[in-house]
Amino acid sequence: MNTPAELRTALADRLTEDGTLTEPGWDSAARAVPRELFVGAYFVPILGSVPTGYRPIREGDPGWLEGIYEDQTLVTQLDGRTAPEDIGGETVTGIPTSSSTLPSVVLQMWHQLDVEAGHRVLEVGTGTGYSTALGAHRLGDANLTSIEYDPTVGTAAATAIKAAGFSPRLIIGDGLRGDPDGGQYDRLIATCSVRYIPLSWLHQVKPGGRILVTLSGWSYANALALLDVTGSGEATGRFLEDQASFMIARPHDRPPRPTLDLLPGEERPTHIDPATLDSWTGSWVAQLAAPSAIRMGVGAQQILWDLATGSQARTAPDPNGGWTVTQRGPVALWDRVEQAVQSWQSAGEPHQDAFGITISPARQRVWLGNEAGPGWDLPI
Ligand SMILES: C[S@@+](CC[C@H](N)C(=O)[O-])C[C@H]1O[C@@H](n2cnc3c(N)ncnc32)[C@H](O)[C@@H]1O
Structure with missing residues (x-):
């Protein structure tokens, strides 16, 4: 043994x-x-x-x-x-x-964060504390602060981190609000995902500093983003090719909801194969287009349900070949998803590293190719 x-x-x-x-x-x-x-x-x-x-x-x-x-x-x-x-x-x-999280992803992300000696780093999502201890080993205790939302989890992590011989600054609280004592960081790394970049991060990371986080949403599709903070409340970034997925930050998770009743609506043929939404990047593009919808179903039978408006869309195979979609409610979910997927397909269905993000205090926009390309606003 x-x-x-x-x-x-x-x-x-x-x-x-x-x-x-x-x-x-x-x-x-x-x-x-x-x-x-x-x-x-x-x-x-x-x-x-x-x-x-x-x-x-x-x-x-x-x-x-x-x-x-x-x-x-x-x-x-x-x-x-x-x-x-x-x-x-x-x-x-x-x-x-x-x-x-699996060690290869934790270590890969620490590497991608590109830390240098003396950098001050904020980690959001202490979890078990394993990634925190790796960070403390490399950066030194004094340069690392880690925030965990769940008090039971955070307390257990504190005990483990101490037992491993490290003493970074540990906080129990909502990391989406940043460091409760304020502070200026060179780097921020999140091991929970977010629907949009919290404003506090954009103010607590210095201009020239970096944020590494997975962008997710209510359909639980993920994309890993590396952002350069360019000014107060401003950043630009690109998505990385790694397929990293993290549990969504608790305050950004889906709200409680009743059971879905599928209701009649307007039917038409669809111009994309619904199964495209089962692919890693296809599901993420669909989520960008319908950010408050959850996605259920699989293959030809996809169901989208918008938790903000109650709108629904569902696809089915057409006996004559192809597929139909039935839509109902104020937001034509499938129209939006179809258009986004078609833009992505017209560009040759590139991987997520063909996408970027531009953030200002008023808007967070994910784009394809370049800033003038097709884009989708995050639900800030
Ligand atoms: C994937 S785990 C973290 C993995 C951890 N870094 C490790 O190596 O063990 C994600 C953690 O983020 C925490 N979390 C969720 N929302 C949060 C928030 N708003 N602020 C801080 N932590 C949060 C969860 O409670 C969970 O412990």
């Missing part, structure tokens, strides 16, 4: 071989920080279960340590309340609300 140190070295070696670890500072952090201190217990998803069932794995269970040193995300909380320690051996269902 391998020791934790052996497993940690083996994981770091794999991350070096696959090109994730290229900088000595992050390499030595990956080799030094014991992930098992941060995930005493975790949930393992049961493959193929619908809705996804989770099995708790606790310290001492077979495979516990080996699972920690796989390059995988470890879910540590469901539905904002259930921890693996809270239940017996039974299978549970729920929505993941906290986790230790």
Whole structure:
């Protein structure tokens, strides 16, 4: 049986071989920080279960340590309340609300943030504290502040970070409001996603500073953005090619809603294949066009439901070939999605790194190609 140190070295070696670890500072952090201190217990998803069932794995269970040193995300909380320690051996269902993100993504993001010695960094989404400890190892405790929304999660992270020998500044609160004591940061990294860039971040990151965050929405499509802050409340950025997805910041999540009743509406043929919305970038383009809609269904049978207006759209295969869409309500959801997808298809269906974002105090606009290209306003 391998020791934790052996497993940690083996994981770091794999991350070096696959090109994730290229900088000595992050390499030595990956080799030094014991992930098992941060995930005493975790949930393992049961493959193929619908809705996804989770099995708790606790310290001492077979495979516990080996699972920690796989390059995988470890879910540590469901539905904002259930921890693996809270239940017996039974299978549970729920929505993941906290986790230790897979080490390759954490380290890749720290690398992409492009930190330099002496930079002051704000992390939003402490989670288990594993990424925070890596950051503290590289940057020094005094240069790192991390904010966690959930008090139970934040308290456990504080204990783990201390046990690992680090003491960055830790805050329990809403990271979308930035550092409650104000402050000027060189870098901001978020390991929860947002529907739009919070104004506080644009004021607390210095001009010339950078923000790395996944932009998400109520259909849970994601795109990783690297922004350069250009002035007070202003930034420009581009999207990166990595397919990173994070749980959405709790205050930006979908509001509670009743059960959807599918109602009659206006029917017409659709000009795009509805299954386009199942692809990584296609789903994100659709979300840009209908930012307050949630997407359900799959393949030819997509359902969009706008939580702001109650508008609906649903597609179905047409017996004569092609597909039809039925729309209802004040917002013609499919018209908007179809137009956006067609713009993207006309550009050759590029990956997300063909998109950029321009932010002013009045507007946050995601564009395709360049600022004059097709664009969509985020719901600020
Ligand atoms: C994917 S986990 C973080 C992973 C973590 N960095 C790690 O390596 O273990 C996302 C975390 O963001 C937290 N979160 C959600 N909304 C937040 C907010 N508004 N401010 C701060 N943290 C938030 C969640 O509670 C969750 O713990």
